[in-house]
Amino acid sequence: MRNAAAFLPSYASDTSGVASALYELGGMTVVHDASGCNSTYSTFDEPRWYDHPSFVFISGLTEMDAIFGQDERVIEDIVLAAKRLKPLFISICTSPMPVLLGSDIPAIATIIETRTGIPTFAIRTNGMNSYLAGASRAWEAIVRRFAEKEEKHGKPxxxxxxxxxxxxxxxxxxxxxxxxxxxxxxxxxxxxxxxxxxxxxxxxxxxxxxxxxxxxxxxxxxxxxxxxxxxxxxxxxxxxxxxxxxxxxxxxxxxxxCESSPLSVDGLLEEKEDGTVIIGEGVFAASLAKALPGTSPASIHVPLEPLGLLNASDERLGLEDETKTEKAMAHAGLVIADPLYKRVAKRGTPFLSLPHPAFSGRMYARHVPVLTDKDLNAWIREALPC
Amino acid sequence: MLKLAVYGKGGIGKSTMTSNLSAAFALLGKKVIQIGCDPKADSTMTLLSGTPVTSVMDYLRGHDALPEDLSIITKRGFGHVLCIETGGPTPGIGCAGRGIITTFQLLNDLSLFDEEKPDVVLYDVLGDVVCGGFAAPIREGYAEHILIVTSGEKMALYAARNIVSAVSQFEDRSYASIAGILFNARNVPNEREKIKAFSTETGLPVLAEIPRSDVINTCEDRGMTVLEGAPDSAVATLFTDLAARLLTLPPKERLRKGPAEHRFQEGFLQ
Incomplete structure (x- = not known):
């Protein structure tokens, strides 16, 4: 069974990814979704909500909206909010319901832009992909719309x-x-x-x-x-x-x-007896695997879209079910992953907690380390139980 | 690229018109795609000599994954026309409109237009615009012009009026606009006058009058369009003339400069 999980939660969804990616850019993000779901995007998945204001809204989709295709109600609400709040742009993305209904979000965006004069765009989400896909599309849209040609000068x-x-x-x-x-x-x-x-x-x-x-x-x-x-x-x-x-x-x-370098994961996908297994977002996991000190070879397990990795088409990467994650950890000498992965790790396997907010939300938010500042040897020594 | 959607009452001859137009465009040297948007999946039969293409919904029904390439859900027909059928759920269950949207998304994901680079795309759409799914072919990025097929029969004109009304609701959405009427004659009394009155009432031009013709029926019985089965017939000439005139239709003006590009790049269209 694909993408099945009995003990593990799912990663934050693409809609949360959109809200998070655009949070500080001065725009208004509207998730076309039923009322009440804003807590997911704006509080559970968004630590900035309490001390940094941003315009993240839910459209409040109702059963009657679905039956009658009442796009005009959503359009009017967004136009009204935009006139009051004057965001720099408006982005609209969708939960599974409007996706299944086939709501034409780009057309809705066109109407809103015509009525408000505020740049408005639709971002394709379905609530079923991970935050990576949503954030990726949100930034792509924002760069496409607003990045301008500027002169480079000074030091690199x-x-x-x-x-x-x-x-x-x-x-x-x-x-x-x-x-x-x-x-x-x-x-x-x-x-x-x-x-x-x-x-x-x-x-x-x-x-x-x-x-x-x-x-x-x-x-x-x-x-x-x-x-x-x-x-x-x-x-x-x-x-x-x-x-x-x-x-x-x-x-x-x-x-x-002028040469780009995607991140290669050559040699990082093979299971290694008693090796270190790092589970998480691809760029983070691969960077850490290449950085680990010592002779113990590391491998990575990426249960998300493998964006940014040179070997993205490798079938060993990407969304998988819980049993594969369990199997990836079976012969590990050390697992480095979000603490919630302990639930499917073999008892007694050394486990180094590396909280990933997109996976465990606020549960371990205070324990997220800044690895870019750390001596990894010291971090592992301190973090591993004796 | 000329992108046409053909609408009209069920059984009025949309698939006949569309397939003959596809064949005529092909014989004029154009690269053509015809997409049938009907759960019956019978739009392209006369282009395929009666051997149907696997519809997208049939494929999805039998497989647990999306097709990896276009060849599985497409078939070349007369004049090298690329034939595609959305198909649909078993009658009485499921959601056929959603099936059309899923098909279009899949065709985008498989880069149909980038791969094929067609000159003309024709969408043959089921009956009335009954829900969002059946309006999908006229959304921005798909068809730019709508052809309404009607006879002078009361119910055909009733359906045509409904289509005109539905399309007018979409004016601010930058959807396709109606290019005109294809008059498919059924030889009912005062038929030409009724069509003329409808044209005056709606302000839509009658782009062609296709007379009731046994040649069409005979060719369809042989699994062919008239362009293939009776290329020298008068009715074949009518389709050729119509196709040539449709090729001169100007691109639709869009409400907002460049929104199509945004749609493409934001992942709605490839």
Whole structure:
């Protein structure tokens, strides 16, 4: 049975990914969904909700809306809210219900843009893909609509693409990566899209950068679009441990030769007896696997869309059911994963908790480490029970 | 690319018109796709000599996964026309409109238009616009022009009026607009006058009058269009002339500059 899970939760959905990706950009995100579901997108999956205002709404889809196709009610509500709140843009995405009804969201967006004059676009979601797909499409749409051609000048600069609390929590990881980039000789041009004090203007100026650093699969589509439109190469990876040096070289090579580097997972998909198994988002897991010290070989298990990975078509990557995850951990000498994966790990297998907010929500939010700042040897020593 | 959707009352001759037009476009040297949007999956039969293509819904019914390439759900017919049928659920159950939307999404995911690069696409749509699914062929990015097939019979004109009314509801959505009427004569009393009155009432031009013809029926019995079975007949010439005139239709003007590109890139269309 595909995608079956008895003990594990599912990852945050694509609709949460959209809300999270656009949270700080000054727009209004409307999820076409039944009333009450906003708690999922705005509170359970969104740690910024309590101290950083943003316009994230639910359309309040009703049974009568479904039967009569009352798109006009939704349109009027959005137009009214937009006139009051004056967002910089409006994005509309969908839960499973309007998807099954076949609601024409791009047409609704066209009408709203005509009536309000505010850039409005539809983002294809169905509530059944992971946050990666939603965030990816949201950023692709925002870059397509707002990124402008800008002149590059000064020392080499980089954008950090792919920051959301769903992958990194509220840990200040953006500052940590920024500091590392500065240390490696790059100034930080813009981040997409957490810690963006100047919201949409950062998106407009993305093309000033010489290179994009993609730290999560969420940003792969926007990195490819920036390359296609403005010729900016990208490098995929998270600067952790020993892998930071490889990444730094790749960034410098990318600027010199205008050459992009997706993240290869060659050698990381084979099961290794007594090896380390890292479970999680592909870019994070592969970066960590390449960074781990010591002689114990690491492998990765990616139960999500393998965005950003060179080997994305490898059938060993991607959405899988719980039994495959269980099997991936069966012969591990060490498992590094979100604490909820302990439920399907073999009793006695050494387990290093690495909370992933998109998986366990707020349960372990306070324990999300900033690995980009850490000596991985010390982290493993401290985190592993004796 | 010329993109046409053909609507009209059930049994009025939409598939006959559409298939003959497809064949005529093909003989004019155009690369053509015909997509039947009817659960009966019988739109393209006369282009395929009676050997039907596997409909998308039939494929999905028998498989647990989407087809990996287009060849499984397409078939070349007369004039190299690429034939596709959405098909639908068993009558009385399921949701045929949803089936059309799923088919269109699948065709986008399989990059149909990028792969085939057609000059003309024809959507042959079931009867009235009864729900959102049956309006899918006229959504932005699909058909740009609608042809309404009608005779002078009361119920055919009633259905045609409903279609005109439904399409007018979609004006602010940047959907396809109606190019005109295809008059498929049934030889009812005062038929031409009734069609003329309908044309005046709606402001829609009569693009062609196809007389009731045994040639069409004979060719259909042989699993052919008249363009294939009786290429020298007068009715074949009518279809050829109509196809040539339709090729001069200007592209539809859009409400918002460039929205189609946004749709494409946001994943709604490939």
């Amino acid at each position: 600069s980089a954008n950090i693409l792919g920051l959301t609390p769903l992958d990194f929590g509220m840990t200040g990881v953006g500052h940590s990566i920024g500091a590392w980039l500065e240390h490696e000789g790059f100034s930080v041009n813009a981040t997409l899209a957490m810690g963006n004090n100047d919201s949409l203007s950062s998106v407009r100026a993305l093309s000033k950068a010489h290179v994009n650093l993609v730290v999560s699969g969420c940003a792969m589509a926007s990195a490819e679009l920036l390359q296609e439109r403005f010729g900016i190469p990208y490098v995929v990876g998270l600067p952790v441990g020993a892998f930071s040096e490889t990444l730094s070289k790749a960034l410098k090579r990318a600027v010199r030769h």
